[in-house]
Amino acid sequence: DAKTTQPPSMDCAEGRAANLPCNHSTxxxxxxxxxxxxxxxQGPQYIIHGLxxxxxxxxxxxxxxxxxxxxxxxxxxxxxxxxxxxYCIVSRGGANSKLTFGKxxxxxxRP
Amino acid sequence: xxxxxxxxKHLVMGMTNKKSLKCEQHMGHRAMYWYKQKAKKPPELxxxxxxxxxxxxxxxxxxxxxxxxxxxxxxxxxxxxxxxxSALYLCASxxxxxxxxxxFGQGTRLTVV
Numbered sequence: 001d002a003k004t005t006q007p008p009s010m011d012c013a014e015g016r017a018a019n020l021p022c023n024h025s026t027x028x029x030x031x032x033x034x035x036x037x038x039x040x041x042q043g044p045q046y047i048i049h050g051l052x053x054x055x056x057x058x059x060x061x062x063x064x065x066x067x068x069x070x071x072x073x074x075x076x077x078x079x080x081x082x083x084x085x086x087y088c089i090v091s092r093g094g095a096n097s098k099l100t101f102g103k104x105x106x107x108x109x110r111p
Numbered sequence: 112x113x114x115x116x117x118x119x120k121h122l123v124m125g126m127t128n129k130k131s132l133k134c135e136q137h138m139g140h141r142a143m144y145w146y147k148q149k150a151k152k153p154p155e156l157x158x159x160x161x162x163x164x165x166x167x168x169x170x171x172x173x174x175x176x177x178x179x180x181x182x183x184x185x186x187x188x189x190x191x192x193x194x195x196x197s198a199l200y201l202c203a204s205x206x207x208x209x210x211x212x213x214x215f216g217q218g219t220r221l222t223v224v
Contacts, residue, residue: 032210043115043201043215044154051210087153093210095142095161099203101153 004088004102011108018075020105022088025069031092033064034099035073037084044087044101047073078109113138117202117216125224126192132219134185134202140214142207143185145177148199148218160185161207192223 005023012018024033034049048055048062050071055062061074075082087104091097115136124130134143142161146154159167160179174196176188185202199220205213 034212036215038154041199041218041220043217044203046212046214049210049212085153093207095207096159096166097142097207098156098159098167099144099205099213100156101146104153 003100004090006086006088006102006105008103009106009108011110012078014080014109014111015077018078018082018107018109020073020075020086020088020107021070022072022105023070024088024090027068027090028092031090033062033068033071034089034091035060035062035086036089036101037082037086038104039081039084047086075107078107080109080111083107083109113214115202115204115214115216117200117219119219120217121220121222123222123224124189124192126194128192129188129190131189132187132200132202132221134187134204134216135183136204136214137183138204138206138214139182140204140206141182142205143179144203144205144213145185145187146201146203148201150198154201158187189221192221194223197222 035047036044038044050062064071085104145157148154157171158177163179178186199218201218202216203213
């Protein structure tokens with residue numbers, strides 16, 4: 001699975017949009033981009049995933065560049081409960097696929 | 112039911128003890144994963160089971176022994192652990208036939224004394 005690179009931390013004000021970047025320059029054609037988050041010592045929680053089109057669900061939007069070498073997770077109206085470590089993972093499906101976590105980005109939402 | 116249930120939530124064991132961690136899901140997922148997570152670090156993949164067979168072992172020491180007795184259950188048997196094995200152990204499951212998300216349990220907090 002391709003590796004990902006994320007800045008170590010960022011913060012944003014409550015109620016504003018949080019834009020979390022991820023680089024995955026070695027992604028291959030059959031690999032999806034997944035985003036998970038982990039709130040202090042809980043199990044990781046799935047947020048969203050996509051292949052090449054932009055995706056939106058009730059939690060977030062995922063913007064993938066046309067060359068698929070980077071993506072941005074957008075939390076449209078961040079709340080204090082969104083403070084967490086966010087992981088961008090590149091993975092193909094299939095029986096023997098891994099879900100390999102990088103270092104993630106710590107998002108701090110300030111009041 | 113989209114839950115992955117891990118038991119126990121907390122475990123303290125001595126270095127000579129034998130214990131087991133349990134993970135259960137009823138989503139029909141045929142891929143199951145064990146991860147180890149040390150404080151302030153990302154989860155680290157240990158094992159992947161696919162269709163009840165071990166498909167990936169990330170060079171994990173033999174004192175950790177996984178077992179998948181059926182499609183809903185995943186165990187991690189622990190023996191002769193070291194204090195540095197103290198960590199949060201996470202289980203996850205996924206449908207291996209689709210490009211869908213994995214579901215994670217809340218983990219077992221293991222302390223080796």
